Amino acid sequence: LTALDSSTPEADVAALIDAVRRAPERRGELLSLLPERAPVYAGRSSAEVTRLRGYLLAAFAEAGLPAEALPYALEVLESGHQPYEIAGAARAVRGADHAAYPALAPYLVRAVRNLGGADATVSFERYDPRWPYDQPTTAMTELLRTLAALGSDAAAALPALERLAEQRLPAAVRDELRAVCDAIRGAGVDGCCHEDEDEVAEPEPIEAPVVGTRLCDLEVELEDQTGRRESLARFFHRKPAVVAFFYTRCDSPYKCSLTVTRLAALQALLEARGLAGAMRLVAMTYDPDFDLPGRLERYGRDRGVRFGEDVRFFRPTSGFDALAQRLALGVGYGPSTVNRHRIELFLLDAAGDVAASFTRLQWDPDTVLAAAEGLLAPAA
Amino acid sequence: MSERAARERRDALAEELRAGHDDRRRFLAELADSVSATTGELAAGGGDDATATALAALRDKTLPAATRVEVLSRLGGGLTRNDEAIEVLLAIVQDSGDNPEVRAAALDALGSAAFQVARFRPHEDAYRSALRSLIQDDDENLREVAISTLALQHDPEIQQTLLAGLRGEGELPVPREQAIQLLAEDDHLDNLPLLRELYESGDDDARLEAVRLMGSYTDASDLLERALRDKDETTEVRRQSAASLRNLAPERFDAVAKEIATDGSDYAEIRTLSLTTLEHLGDADAVYGDEDFIQRLGAVGGDESAPEVAKGARSLVERGRRR
Secondary structure: OOOOOOOOOHHHHHHHHHHHHOOHHHHHHHHHHOOOOOHHHOOOOHHHHHHHHHHHHHHHHHHOOOHHHHHHHHHHHHHOOOHHHHHHHHHHHHOOOOOOOOOOHHHHHHHHHHHHHHOOEEOOOOOOOOOOOOOOEEHHHHHHHHHHHHHHHHHHHHHHHHHHHOOOOOHHHHHHHHHHHHHHHHOOOOOOOOOOOOOOOOOOOOOOOOOOOEOOOOOOEEEEOOOOEEEHHHHOOOOOEEEEEEOOOOOOOOOHHHHHHHHHHHHHHHHHOOOEOOEEEEEEEOOOOOOOHHHHHHHHHHOOOOOEOOEEEEEEEEOHHHHHHHOOOOEEEOOOOEEEEOOEEEEEOOOOEEEEEEEOOOOOHHHHHHHHHHHHHHHO | OOHHHHHHHHHHHHHHHHHHHHHHHHHHHHHHHHHHHHHOOOOOOOOOOHHHHHHHHHHOOOOOHHHHHHHHHHHHHHHOOOHHHHHHHHHHHHOOOOOHHHHHHHHHHHHHHHOOHHHHHHHHHHHHHHHHHOOOOOOHHHHHHHHHHHHHOOOHHHHHHHHHHHOOOOOOOOOHHHHHHHHOOOOOOOOHHHHHHHHHHOOHHHHHHHHHHHHHOHHHHHHHHHHHHOOOOOHHHHHHHHHHHHHHOHHHHHHHHHHHHOOOOOOHHHHHHHHHHHHHHOOHHHHHOOHHHHHHHHHHHOOOOOHHHHHHHHHHHHHHHHO
16 A cells, blocks of 8 residues: 555555555555555545545554554544545444543534535445445444444443434434434433533544654745745744644644634734744734735734734745655645645754644643743743 | 605505515415315315415426415415425426426525525425425426536535536536536536636637636636736637736736726726726835836826726826825
């Protein structure tokens, strides 16, 4: 599987996934297909990448989900917006060791909420089946089946599911949801006194850490939202900085748009603590050829960012590949733009070294603020 | 408006409303009679229930198609607030044995209902499935509506069907040019080779669409510049090429626009467009700071053989002086 690249036909990739699915002892081989930058995804459209990743995730239901793959499945449940991929992630979680990861249910509930009116009929009967499907299912159905399979491990999700069952839903979904609630209750839970269902425990970080990575020796030229040019080394110097990655054409409501909205919330928190000016807030685009200054400015402004000397959005005009490699950015590219990316935010110290990273799963402004205050304290 | 005029206006509106209600009541009464006559469904009660009457009429395939279409045109907006009505409409749309006009009217009503996102949410998946089932429908109109609706939603099923058709691996349910335009709704697909094909082989309208859609692809800049410079190209295509190129590469557009603006052999309309865009949207330093360009515009401003161009040139130079 590591030999697969952009020239490998989709069907061949799927056939290899099927082969591993039938031989669960080889499941570790599937891990090489999970990173966004895996050669197999290079140059493919985001639709192809979604199909391949959805199919790959679903295979873990039978092959078993290794711990290293869990964050990828949780990421899709938390921030995914494509029904096929969400359905695949829901199936993958059925292959996880539920006893080892008791906090899976909140991710499934979040996916149920995010789906809203975006559910769709999908099928895993084979790779890329044509309509009408022989074995149809939906993302919602897969999520509910996984919750039912969790049984008492989904106890924390019961209040949220009961509230959901009161909403306007397709009749079949409502029936299935009630059955899931019954199954969880039947597993020995009385429906009261649960933990807060919004409490999401994060899995252990598994990807290669970048903390301590130096950036300021890189030759990267940047252009900000006003067209002003800077070198990365000169800008990320003397003050700590928060650096989030995004691109304006991102079509997921739970990724770039939310990242920049949360960056604006972080800016407000910093101001409220009297820390405006003590550190820099930066968003950097993955798509520098398209995200020209005007687009960067509009995207930030529309989401509440107030630009200033220390609050800027950049597009790298040279040296981006080196930066991406140094930070091990989780981004892949298709024929015209990004085909897939994870959520990623880095905290840089005053020397421009990576002090902390928040990747793949959602970050919240309070947590980042707390980490940032840790960087500011010694200087104060 | 005087008090009296306002009162008269109010009275007139009230009268219109009354007439509308009367008309609707009459229509429903006649409809209830028609349905009862054919199915007896409403005879036992519910005849005064507008929704029940309308649904019975919609389900009754023995009624004239015109009557069922009229039900939708008169009552469709209110009807689609009812979950049962949505289910009836979905069934009609997918019933290939039903009248095409009734199916088209039902599809139209569903399309309108889908705009009410929160209310329509429980039906979204069934609606999408119904649209997918129409992709290969014999009725061309239904097929096209379904395909374009799905393409706008970036539905993976229709994208795969269109791509397979374009590659010759399956039946293409719409003409090739239309398929390319529909796929181009999703700028995360590999559309640029298809858009190049559309530009090279299409008619004027197709070329116009091609250069419009290329505005999302940075690798299209060369072709867009070529189209903008091409004096044999239609004015509309050159205009759209200018807009798309400017969207992708404003500096490059500014450079080309300066050349076109001062090219006496080019068409006045394109030269004026270039001047206006440079004056109002161009990078001020690159435009007004280019002494050679401003000097050449001086000559253009005095050339009354192309009065609109001359006027545009003088306006730009004057704005530069005021900076």
